[in-house]
Structure formats: C-alpha cells, structure tokens
Amino acid sequence: MTHTRSTPASQKANLPVPSGAHLDERSRRAREEPMSVTSFGGDVYEVETESGNRYLANVVAGTCTCPDHVFREARCKHLRRVAIEITEGRVPPPGHVAVPCSVCSESVFVPTGSDEPHLCPRHRFQRGDVARDRETGGLVLVVATSDRRADEVRVPSHDCTVAEYATNRDYPADDPVVSAVYPAVRVTDDGPEPGSLRVYTFPVSRLERPDV
Template sequence: MTHPAYTPASLPATRPKTTLPAAGTTGRSRRARSEPMAVRPLRDGRYAVETEGGTYVVALDANACTCPDHRRRRARCKHLRRVALEVTARLVPPPGERTAVCAVCGGRTFVPTAATGPALCDRHALRPGTLVADRETGDRLLVVAATGDRADRVETDEGRLVADYPSNADYGAHEPVFRAVYVDARHRDGEVRTYAFPASRLRRLRHSTAVDGDTDADAGPTPTDTGATPTTA
C-alpha cells in the first residue's frame, strides 16, 4: 500500500530538453515554448535553463536571467518565460520549494525548502477538518491534526509507537501520523479522545467536510472495539 523504497535520491538530477505547445504565440513567448530547453531547480531558489546555445541562470522572483538578451535589453527573455511556464504547470517547484517524494504513493510533490520529515502529495495530505474512513474498520473519522512525524517515532498514551500496533502492520512505519476523532463516537464522560493513524490507513471520503455536530454523538466505539491507536492531541 505504501512505497518506502521511494526516496528523493530516486528523482532524476537532470531533465531532457523538451518543448511546449506553441500555437497562438509569437516572439519570445513562442520561442520559450518551441525551443528545446531543460529547466533544473538550484538549491538557492534559482533555476538553470539548458538550451542548445548554452546554460543560463534564472532568478524568477527577481525577474532576472544571465542571458545576453536580458542583460543587454532588460527584456523578459525566453528563459524567464519558460521557467514561469514550467512552474505554473507544476513541472518544477516554485521558488522557496523543492521536489520531494510522497511517503504513501511515491509520487512527486513539492514542499518548502526547509521542510523535514516525510512528505505527502496533495492526494494524500489530510488537513484538519477532513472527513476520512479507517481502512481497517470502515469507521468515519474527522482529522484534527497532522503531526509531521513518522509512525515509528510517535508515541501513544500507552507508551507504544504507532507503527508497533498490529493493526498498523500493513502501513508504512515511515509515514506521517495524523490525529483524528471518531465522528460517531464520544466517551460517556463527554471527553472526545483523539487517535493516531499512519497516513495511508485513512481514506478521504467523497464528502470530505464534516457537518456541525458530527462529533457530538452520545456514545461510540472504544480503542478496544476498533483497534485504533489512542493518543492525546
């Protein structure tokens, strides 16, 4: 279900030169699309643009390029335009972000440059308020927090790691942990407890926004009933 073998090192360091559809464009806009180029993000937030005529460095935020066209004419050259096109198309990360690998599916995603820990793509990232289902039991839950920590590093109230629970054996120990509450459950003393789950154990529901009062049922399952991992928020 998960892909622990995927690491950022598995991503290609360079890309082949490609073109983009150029219909309906003229001038530099057309050349930005029709000429073969390869855009490669650099560690400092700039981009190396490899062309048939040479390699130039683009600073998108500063609207600057090292090519002669930009340096002499201060024009928005084809290299600047190409980088902007590829950022918009999510072919390369925008300034301030880097490429990462989703800890669940192994797909490519972008995260802040300084981000640490496991990454998730838009498909598998869960935000507070998202309605999900437990793949093990089918129960509905409401996500309340993203820990940003791996399942083999997050401890529950019982002093056990989330990854060590038998019910989580089929999910990656490297996956980030989310905290959630059961939509149809509340302890009889009125306290709503949170539970910890590896990311891929939670399936986003089609109607992903919980309605008001969904967590206010009078009673419901306990950790023993569901095999979920109890933890405090």
C-alpha cells in the first residue's frame, strides 16, 4: 500500500507558550500566531498563516518560501512552527505520513510508502512482548507477528481460519495475526506447574499491551 495523499493539516490554532520560557520574537510568534501545518510525506510542509497566506517550508533544508526567509535568510516563524509541531507529535516527521491504525484507527506516523501493517503503539507487538488477552484477561507472551490476516491463516486443530475460531469472531477478520503462548504458572494440588507452551494465534486486536 502506498500513501501518496497529503495528510490532513493540523488545526489552525495558536500553541501555548511554555510558562517561564524566554522566547525571541520569531519563536514567540511561531507559537502565538494561529497557523496550520500540512505534511506531504517528505521534507516539505505547507504552513497556512492566520491571514490565509501559504508558504512551503523545507524543514530538513531549512528553507521557506516566505519573504522573511527569502529576503532576510531568517529561520522564520514558519520553519520554527513546523519543527514545534513535529516535536509535539501534531504532524508526521519528515519522510512519514499519518495513517489510521489498522486496528483502532488512531492516527499513527509511518514511513512514506511503507507496506507494513499500520499499527499504533498499543497494537504493535514484537516477539517477546507481554500482552493481555482481552477474552481471558490472562497475560500471554508474543512469539511471532505477521502481516497475514486473520481470515487467511488457518487454525490446524479446528479446520477453520483464525477469524472463524469461536472466541475470535468479535474481532475484525482483516486484523493481522499475532502468535503467543500462555506462560503463566498454574498452581495445582501437586504444586506449581508451568503453563502450556502451546502456540495460539490471535487477531491482533484481541491482544492489548498491558502498559500502554
């Protein structure tokens, strides 16, 4: 999947000036003047000012099409504003686009043109992560991730897909799958016993990170 569209602009707004900050004139105006910033997925951002003027700021090259930069070679308020919005997570960093998480639709920044499934931090798992199974409330250990969908991967023991498996039917069939084991120790009459190391495969939204 390639994302070539521009991502939505940040809301045209002023940004709060951190209390106690001593900002020079351009830095203060970069925050206090209502502006919106639009990312195009590369190094160039469009900044629309309160009066409706639009300038293109290349935050990597440090150039802007505004008179302040063109005639005075200043690090203008537009360049500063883009840098602020990137560091505050309001717009994607250079070379990234904002796309919805495939599971929960929360906006997530991914490299432009990335074919990976787009997952927010809550739904992005790596081998070795601990996750909570939302069906049982139990903790599982992630052993593998995949970009294959729950309706493509079969459960060998049940002759159905992961999406069709009874306890997975409430989760989206197009979720990428994650495989995990229940490592919890079970206490039996004979004392503690290690949990099963049988690998289960889940639609990713059935799992959540306990810490995010």
